[in-house]
Amino acid sequence: MDSFIPNLVHASGGRALARVEPRARDVSDVVLGVPQEQAPTSSILENQLAYWRNQLAGAPTALSLLTDRPRPPFPAYRGDMIRVELPHGIADAVRRFSQHRGLTPFSTLFAAFAALMHRYTDRNDVCIGSDFVGGGVANAMSMSVNTVVLRSRAADDATFRDLALNAQDVILDAAMNQGYPFHELVEALKIAGGPSRDPFVQTMFSFHDGGVSGPRFGEGSTKFDLGVVAIPDDDRIFMTWEYNCDLFERPTIERMIGHFVRLLDAAVREPDTLVSRLPLLDDAEQRELLTKFNATAPAKAASAPVHQRIIAQARRTPDALAVRDAQGEMTYADLLARASRLARRLRRIGVGSDEIVGVCLPRSQAMVVAQLGILMTGAAYLPVDAGQPQARLAFLFTDAGSRRVITSRALRALLPPELEALYLDDVKEDGPLEASEVAPGDLACVVYASDSAGGAMLEHGALSNFIEWTRSEFGVGVTSRVACGHSPAFDSPITEIWTALTSGASLHMAEDEICISPPRLQTWMLDQGITVVGERLLPLPWPETSALRRISGMTTYVLDRARRPVPIGVAGELYIGGVGVARGYVNRPELDGERFVADPFSERPSSRLYRTGERVRYLADGSIEFLGSIASTHVG
Numbered sequence: 001m002d003s004f005i006p007n008l009v010h011a012s013g014g015r016a017l018a019r020v021e022p023r024a025r026d027v028s029d030v031v032l033g034v035p036q037e038q039a040p041t042s043s044i045l046e047n048q049l050a051y052w053r054n055q056l057a058g059a060p061t062a063l064s065l066l067t068d069r070p071r072p073p074f075p076a077y078r079g080d081m082i083r084v085e086l087p088h089g090i091a092d093a094v095r096r097f098s099q100h101r102g103l104t105p106f107s108t109l110f111a112a113f114a115a116l117m118h119r120y121t122d123r124n125d126v127c128i129g130s131d132f133v134g135g136g137v138a139n140a141m142s143m144s145v146n147t148v149v150l151r152s153r154a155a156d157d158a159t160f161r162d163l164a165l166n167a168q169d170v171i172l173d174a175a176m177n178q179g180y181p182f183h184e185l186v187e188a189l190k191i192a193g194g195p196s197r198d199p200f201v202q203t204m205f206s207f208h209d210g211g212v213s214g215p216r217f218g219e220g221s222t223k224f225d226l227g228v229v230a231i232p233d234d235d236r237i238f239m240t241w242e243y244n245c246d247l248f249e250r251p252t253i254e255r256m257i258g259h260f261v262r263l264l265d266a267a268v269r270e271p272d273t274l275v276s277r278l279p280l281l282d283d284a285e286q287r288e289l290l291t292k293f294n295a296t297a298p299a300k301a302a303s304a305p306v307h308q309r310i311i312a313q314a315r316r317t318p319d320a321l322a323v324r325d326a327q328g329e330m331t332y333a334d335l336l337a338r339a340s341r342l343a344r345r346l347r348r349i350g351v352g353s354d355e356i357v358g359v360c361l362p363r364s365q366a367m368v369v370a371q372l373g374i375l376m377t378g379a380a381y382l383p384v385d386a387g388q389p390q391a392r393l394a395f396l397f398t399d400a401g402s403r404r405v406i407t408s409r410a411l412r413a414l415l416p417p418e419l420e421a422l423y424l425d426d427v428k429e430d431g432p433l434e435a436s437e438v439a440p441g442d443l444a445c446v447v448y449a450s451d452s453a454g455g456a457m458l459e460h461g462a463l464s465n466f467i468e469w470t471r472s473e474f475g476v477g478v479t480s481r482v483a484c485g486h487s488p489a490f491d492s493p494i495t496e497i498w499t500a501l502t503s504g505a506s507l508h509m510a511e512d513e514i515c516i517s518p519p520r521l522q523t524w525m526l527d528q529g530i531t532v533v534g535e536r537l538l539p540l541p542w543p544e545t546s547a548l549r550r551i552s553g554m555t556t557y558v559l560d561r562a563r564r565p566v567p568i569g570v571a572g573e574l575y576i577g578g579v580g581v582a583r584g585y586v587n588r589p590e591l592d593g594e595r596f597v598a599d600p601f602s603e604r605p606s607s608r609l610y611r612t613g614e615r616v617r618y619l620a621d622g623s624i625e626f627l628g629s630i631a632s633t634h635v636g
Contacts, residue, residue: 017038041145047136048180049188051173056127059151061191061199063128064121065225066571066617066627067247071197078245079222082253083238090265097268101161101248103168105237106207109230110171111164112264112367113205114152115275118572119263122560125153129201129224130171132178133208147182148174149200154275154559159269163275197225204228218597226253251620252569258282259567276562288423289565290601293622305438307375309502311336317478317504323365324528325509330365335501336374342373342406344429345422350405353378356586358397358405360384362413363484363509364425368497370406371445378436380443382455385489386411387512400446400455400586440464440579446586447491453587462580463498463554470499474532480505482532483525485515505532554578557601557609558618566617573630574616575609577602582610 086094098108110130117126132146150170153165182201191199204227208306227242243253258278266279281289304312310332314322318333330338351357359381361367367383374381382402384393394416397405404420412421438444440461448455476482482500484507486492500507508528514520525533558572559565566572577599584592599607617629 034085045180048177049185051177051369052180052185053189055151055173056149056189056200057483059127059149059200060123060125061127062197063117063126063225064123064204065117065203066120066569067225068249068252068569069247072246075197075244076246077221077223079220079242080245081243081252082241082250082257084241084257086237086239086261086264088236090261090268091235091266093265094237095235097271100572101164101271103164104171105232106230107168107171108164108268109207109264110150110205110239110556111152111160111167111193112267113228113260114150114167115154115160115163115201115278116260116263116280118152118154118275119278119280119560119566120256122571124155125151125199127151129204130174131204131206131208132175146178147201148178149182150174150205156276158275159272160275160278164267176451179199202226206230207232249620255285255567255569274562276560277564280567281565285567286565289568289618290557293618294557303373303461303468305371305444305460305464306467306498306502307435309464310372310498311376311435313502313504319503320478321506322501323368323479323507323509325364326511329367330368332501332504335365335369338369338424338427339372339376340433341427341429342369342422343376343432343435346373346377346379349404349427351377351379351421353438355379355404356400356402356446358382358384358400358402358407358415358419359488360386360393360405360407360411361488362386362512363488363493365509367409367488368501368507369424371497372501374406375444376433376435378438378442380445382446383488383493385487386414387487388489390414396448396455399588441583443583445494447494448489449491454588454591457583457586458494459583462582463494465579467495467498467502469553470495471503474499476500476503476505478504478530480531481529482507483510483528483530484508485510485521491562500532517590554580555601556624558616558624563597563600568618571615571617571627572613574612574624576612577609579608581608 039342057333094105094108097103098105110128110245114126114128117128118124128150130148130150132148133144150167152163152167152170165222184198202225204224206228207230222244224242225244226248227240229240230240231238231240237259241253241257243250262282263278263280266273307481314332314336318331318336320332321329322332322335322454323330346357351374357379359367359370359374361370371381371383382396382400384396386407388392388396393414396402397419399415404422405415406422407415409423415421438460440459442460443457444460444463445458446455447458476499480494480500480503482505484493486496497507499505506574508530510521510524516525555577557565557575557577558570559575560572563575575597581596584596595611596608597611599609613630615630617627619625
């Protein structure tokens with residue numbers, strides 16, 4: 001079997017020979033750029049260094065390939081290898097594609113591997129190392145092996161044909177400039193390495209003749225994170241996949257090999273397919289990601305809205321403690337009576353379904369009364385924090401289109417003067433009250449996250465489903481004591497308040513002075529006998545987990561930029577679907593278009609997915625690992 005360099009030159013119409021100066025006497029001239037018996041001259045080396053400076057300008061020095069385990073500070077070089085043979089049909093298709101496009105099999109195979117790395121890392125610019133044999137097969141006893149960097153760049157609209165043609169050019173240029181030693185190149189480029197990995201070449205892809213053994217660091221060892229060697233033998237193509245055992249589990253590499261083969265097969269048969277659209281997953285993997293990993297209990301049909309459940313609870317246990325704050329205690333009977341009086345007043349002034357009424361009160365009994373009273377009228381509440389800047393408060397009411405606010409006289413001056421203010425102390429209405437009937441699609445509340453430009457609209461069906469799941473997941477019942485210590489404007493109090501009160505539990509409000517002091521907050525929680533607390537309420541050594549709990553009736557997907565499922569272990573964006581998805585952003589159709597998209601995996605035609613903006617990956621057991629926000633982690 002001939003060396004890949006003559007094949008490379010032949011397939012490129014002799015372009016490689018035309019670039020060598022001044023004379024090319026044999027194959028090694030193409031490899032080193034000079035006759036084999038001569039060492040590269042200083043001028044040649046200077047030209048080659050200039051090439052590498054230009055070629056690697058701005059290139060990423062590390063391949064962002066996620067590992068199964070953290071990288072140790074010092075490598076142990078423990079490795080293992082998997083040997084595979086490409087299916088005959090795919091090997092034949094690779095040769096036919098290469099011959100038809102004037103490419104070498106190496107260029108085609110490398111392009112497919114580069115495409116896989118583009119997809120695995122979600123990067124348009126990747127660098128992969130390769131070992132080029134300098135002495136040729138004829139001089140195998142004295143051959144040298146030169147490590148080069150092959151840079152692959154794929155625009156969002158790049159097809160596999162584009163990638164393969166570019167790969168051929170990159171390989172040709174690297175072959176003519178491989179005489180500059182890699183370790184000297186790193187020094188010349190002033191790239192800081194580290195004891196755990198070399199720059200540029202954590203991952204390798206090489207092409208070796210059937211008669212030449214691929215360079216190895218020793219059985220059971222490897223110098224690289226991942227090293228792949230393609231070995232042609234007549235009409236067959238073998239591959240070795242060597243990997244670092246300190247970083248990767250064997251099943252991870254086995255999955256990766258399957259994805260490579262599937263991508264390669266599709267690429268050479270349909271080369272005008274976008275790189276971002278080349279398939280990675282087989283049917284079994286698709287089912288696992290879309291169905292098995294979303295096998296949660298279905299949402300309960302027609303679950304009663306939270307205010308109706310609290311009314312029923314108050315009638316069952318009227319004398320039980322409902323809310324405790326620094327001013328005292330309130331029973332369920334008291335809560336229902338005060339909320340009913342407020343609801344009568346709101347109805348009398350015309351508050352009704354889907355109107356948004358603000359609540360600007362500190363964490364207190366009064367805050368809970370105000371929110372429950374609003375829900376009982378069929379309206380939605382907008383929780384705000386009086387501690388926010390006045391400009392922010394004015395924005396919230398204007399953006400949400402809210403004309404009324406329930407507040408206190410002490411806080412009224414902080415709010416926009418055009419708002420109609422209601423004070424709980426002035427509410428004296430009596431008489432029977434039947435809470436308004438609401439549909440699952442009716443609006444319950446609007447919440448603005450601290451860093452959000454728009455308010456998320458949460459409907460009654462979604463709220464009820466979420467609260468029912470929370471009660472079941474955390475075992476909240478009549479003996480539970482639930483802490484509430486977050487800002488009233490956050491989404492956390494929604495969980496704490498309604499989970500506690502729909503369960504017959506008691507809700508305990510912590511004052512601001514206590515919440516800002518973790519030791520005092522911890523002491524307060526122990527004094528109150530708290531049994532349920534938000535997972536991130538305290539910056540103290542509480543148990544932590546990065547696992548995502550799936551809510552009944554909701555689905556989670558990890559998708560790439562083309563909104564296709566990514567394989568296990570590969571990073572993507574977290575999308576959430578099902579009955580818990582918010583209606584959208586209040587009065588912000590442009591934000592709706594960015595964050596809410598059609599759900600292609602649901603049988604319901606109107607279903608939508610919410611783009612969280614979080615970068616995550618599925619682990620093999622179906623749990624989800626959070627990796628940070630898309631905005632802070634994505635680079636080209």
